[in-house]
Amino acid sequence: MTTTKTNLFPEIENVISTLNFESISEERKIVLQPLIDFIQRKSDEQKEIRLNLICTHNSRRSHLSQVWAQTAAAHYGIQNVFCYSGGTEATAMFPMAAKTLAKQGFQIKTIADGNNPIYAIKYNENAHPIIGFSKTFDDDFNPQSEFAAILTCSSADQGCPFIAGAEKRIPITFEDPKAFDNTPQQAEKYEERSVQIATELFYVFSQIKQ
Numbered sequence: 524m525t526t527t528k529t530n531l532f533p534e535i536e537n538v539i540s541t542l543n544f545e546s547i548s549e550e551r552k553i554v555l556q557p558l559i560d561f562i563q564r565k566s567d568e569q570k571e572i573r574l575n576l577i578c579t580h581n582s583r584r585s586h587l588s589q590v591w592a593q594t595a596a597a598h599y600g601i602q603n604v605f606c607y608s609g610g611t612e613a614t615a616m617f618p619m620a621a622k623t624l625a626k627q628g629f630q631i632k633t634i635a636d637g638n639n640p641i642y643a644i645k646y647n648e649n650a651h652p653i654i655g656f657s658k659t660f661d662d663d664f665n666p667q668s669e670f671a672a673i674l675t676c677s678s679a680d681q682g683c684p685f686i687a688g689a690e691k692r693i694p695i696t697f698e699d700p701k702a703f704d705n706t707p708q709q710a711e712k713y714e715e716r717s718v719q720i721a722t723e724l725f726y727v728f729s730q731i732k733q
Contacts, residue, residue, distance in 0.1 A: 529597035531646050534628025539598065542722045544729070555723060557693045559730045561671045562601070566731055572596075572604045573670035575689070577679050581610030581657040582617045583713075584675040584697050584720070590624055591721040593653055594646045595728040606653070607670075609660030611682055615639045616655050619704070623713040631655075661687065695723070 531539070547555075558574075565572040576588040589608035596604035621642055625631045632652075635641040643652035658664055660672070672689040677696045686692055697720060703712040 528600045529647055529650060531594065531598060532628045532630065532648075535594065535646055536628075538627045538718070538721065539725065542718070542725050544722065544726045547723060547726055551723070552726075554695055555727055557691065558671065558673065558695060559727050561691050561693065562604075562727065562731055565603075566601065566733060570603070571669070572601070573666045574604070574606045574673055575660055575665055575670050576606065576608045576673045576675055577610065577660045577686075578608075578674075578676035579611050579678045579682070580614040581608055581612075581659070582614050583620045583700060584716070585610065586616050586620050586655055587624070587717050587720045588673065588675050588697075588724065590629065590644055590646075590653055590655070591717070591724045592728075595721075595725045597646060597650060598725065599728045599731065601728055601731055601733070605666075607665045608655075609658050609662060609665050611659065611679055613639065613657045613659050613662070615657045616642060617701075619700075619709060619713050621655070623710070623717050626710075626714065627717060 562572055574592055576585045578585040585608040589606045593606040615638060621631050630645040632643045633640055634643050639657050642655040644655050645652045668688040669690055671691040671693055672686040674694040675697055676699060697716060700713045700716040703709045
């Protein structure tokens with residue numbers, strides 16, 4: 524199969540050039556392997572690859588993970604990848620998560636304001652934007668079957684022992700940058716977490732053989 528690599532916005536390419544797979548420990552690679560296996564199997568079977576990235580409030584880590592996973596698939600030319608996000612409850616995409624992605628080169632447009640804003644997030648000029656807003660993992664916006672549920676926080680992992688419709692349940696948890704909200708380190712810590720998520724998800728997609 525011929526792969527088509529998507530040209531991303533230059534600022535995003537600059538971030539990608541700094542990602543260091545050697546920073547991922549062997550223990551962490553074991554945690555990531557089930558996701559690699561799921562994507563590889565779906566790719567081999569030429570089936571759609573649906574990933575639902577889940578954390579408690581669908582406000583920070585799950586959005587960062589959704590955006591970077593979709594971007595990694597485009598970067599490596601992995602076809603038929605559809606990334607979603609959700610929470611055990613709906614709140615709102617936290618503004619600093621959106622600001623962090625914008626700083627890292629994504630074009631972000633607010634398409635609806637309110638208590639739960641809706642964002643269109645683009646990684647290149649022509650790709651369909653990623654729609655970012657807070658929702659529960661089983662919201663009608665998300666797939667109802669034939670998807671992998673990726674638990675990005677420990678509380679969602681513990682609170683969701685069963686996720687209806689999921690083919691595979693894969694815990695890949697990240698520390699919450701929320702701990703640094705309203706501190707001088709906030710922007711730095713959100714960027715640090717975003718880079719970690721990007722590094723690990725780009726590593727995952729780099730392992731897929733087509």
